[in-house]
Amino acid sequence: MMFDLIMIVGPTAVGKTRLSLELAQAFSGEIINGDAMQFYRGLDIGTAKIKEEEKQGIKHHLLDMLDPHEETSVVDYQTIVREKIKEITKKNKLPIIVGGSGLYLSSILFDYKFPGPSRNDDLTKKYEGFTTEMLVEILKKTKPELAKNTDLANRRRVLRALEKENDDFQEEINPYYPNVLVIGLDLEREKLYERIDNRVMDMVNEGLLKEVKSLYDQGIFSQATMAIGYKELFPYFRGETTLEEALVLIKRNSRRYAKRQLTWFRNRMNAVWFKVDLENFDKTIQEVKEYIKKRS
RNA sequence: GGAGGGGUAGCGAAGAGGCUAAACGCGGCAGACUGUAAAUCUGCUCCCAUCGGGUUCGGCGGUUCGAAACCGUCCCCCUCCA
Numbered sequence: 001m002m003f004d005l006i007m008i009v010g011p012t013a014v015g016k017t018r019l020s021l022e023l024a025q026a027f028s029g030e031i032i033n034g035d036a037m038q039f040y041r042g043l044d045i046g047t048a049k050i051k052e053e054e055k056q057g058i059k060h061h062l063l064d065m066l067d068p069h070e071e072t073s074v075v076d077y078q079t080i081v082r083e084k085i086k087e088i089t090k091k092n093k094l095p096i097i098v099g100g101s102g103l104y105l106s107s108i109l110f111d112y113k114f115p116g117p118s119r120n121d122d123l124t125k126k127y128e129g130f131t132t133e134m135l136v137e138i139l140k141k142t143k144p145e146l147a148k149n150t151d152l153a154n155r156r157r158v159l160r161a162l163e164k165e166n167d168d169f170q171e172e173i174n175p176y177y178p179n180v181l182v183i184g185l186d187l188e189r190e191k192l193y194e195r196i197d198n199r200v201m202d203m204v205n206e207g208l209l210k211e212v213k214s215l216y217d218q219g220i221f222s223q224a225t226m227a228i229g230y231k232e233l234f235p236y237f238r239g240e241t242t243l244e245e246a247l248v249l250i251k252r253n254s255r256r257y258a259k260r261q262l263t264w265f266r267n268r269m270n271a272v273w274f275k276v277d278l279e280n281f282d283k284t285i286q287e288v289k290e291y292i293k294k295r296s
Numbered sequence: 297g298g299a300g301g302g303g304u305a306g307c308g309a310a311g312a313g314g315c316u317a318a319a320c321g322c323g324g325c326a327g328a329c330u331g332u333a334a335a336u337c338u339g340c341u342c343c344c345a346u347c348g349g350g351u352u353c354g355g356c357g358g359u360u361c362g363a364a365a366c367c368g369u370c371c372c373c374c375u376c377c378a
Contacts, residue, residue: 231334264329
């Protein structure tokens with residue numbers, strides 16, 4: 001095998017998980033999760049996390065590593081995954097990263113450096129009463145260089161810039177691993193959206209409400225509960241919306257999310273794209289396998 | 297038959313003489329994003345085009361320098377009374 005690493009990317013609900021199992025099976029791989037929300041224990045149905053009995057004995061890493069109230073960041077992800085890749089490689093296995101969290105995945109593929117201070121909520125609290133315009137003024141005055149490279153319409157980014165000491169902007173970011181294959185899975189937009197809508201209903205049938213209710217009852221309100229499929233249900237439990245309204249929002253947000261994912265993967269990664277054949281997913285799997293063999 | 301309400305861009309919905317090719321939301325498309333990323337943010341979305349131009353607000357006809365907005369008339373929809 002000439003690849004150090006295979007990465008499978010694509011919008012939510014295209015079939016990444018299924019492909020990953022097949023490839024792991026065929027090329028003796030171990031799977032590393034690349035979905036930020038699947039780090040969390042208890043977020044199973046809503047994140048479409050693979051079930052224990054579906055794993056086919058294949059080792060899965062970075063699933064269920066956090067409790068819902070805990071937080072991580074790309075930096076942790078990057079260090080852990082770099083380590084995991086080493087381990088897996090040492091065992092003579094192929095690391096296969098599967099997921100949809102663009103930034104996290106890019107931080108593995110490329111040599112992203114994170115020299116700045118870690119994020120912390122104090123600043124957010126400190127500037128609570130400030131309008132974004134005011135924050136922008138402060139930033140421009142105190143760190144004009146940094147202001148140039150930040151999206152000034154985006155309060156969150158302005159806040160982060162405010163807590164950075166220097167600009168850690170990298171002019172050029174090099175690939176970190178020499179031989180990586182990034183497989184992009186795609187599907188006609190219309191069909192993708194249809195799949196997403198259907199999958200939301202499947203999740204409901206599998207017990208999504210119960211899963212989310214449990215988080216709600218525990219009073220957990222964190223980054224994890226901001227996940228699609230979760231945050232929309234909280235207002236329903238509070239009696240502020242109907243179930244129907246909440247489900248419409250879940251579908252909508254999932255579709256919008258899928259679109260954002262596609263934008264990232266298309267423009268930030270050098271992926272080899274495969275169009276998924278819905279009627280015959282095995283055919284898609286075959287195509288990918290053949291491609292890998294040919295390139296190996 | 298009588299009394300009201302209404303017909304606005306793909307949909308929902310503002311607008312009530314010039315600032316309007318027409319707010320806003322949805323839907324659609326494109327994009328940004330190096331420590332919250334399933335998050336956060338931006339742009340486009342009548343037609344042709346680079347400036348710019350051409351057609352719009354149920355139909356037709358008026359009033360007016362100027363109308364989606366005012367008047368007349370016709371068509372359609374809804375509610376109530378018969």
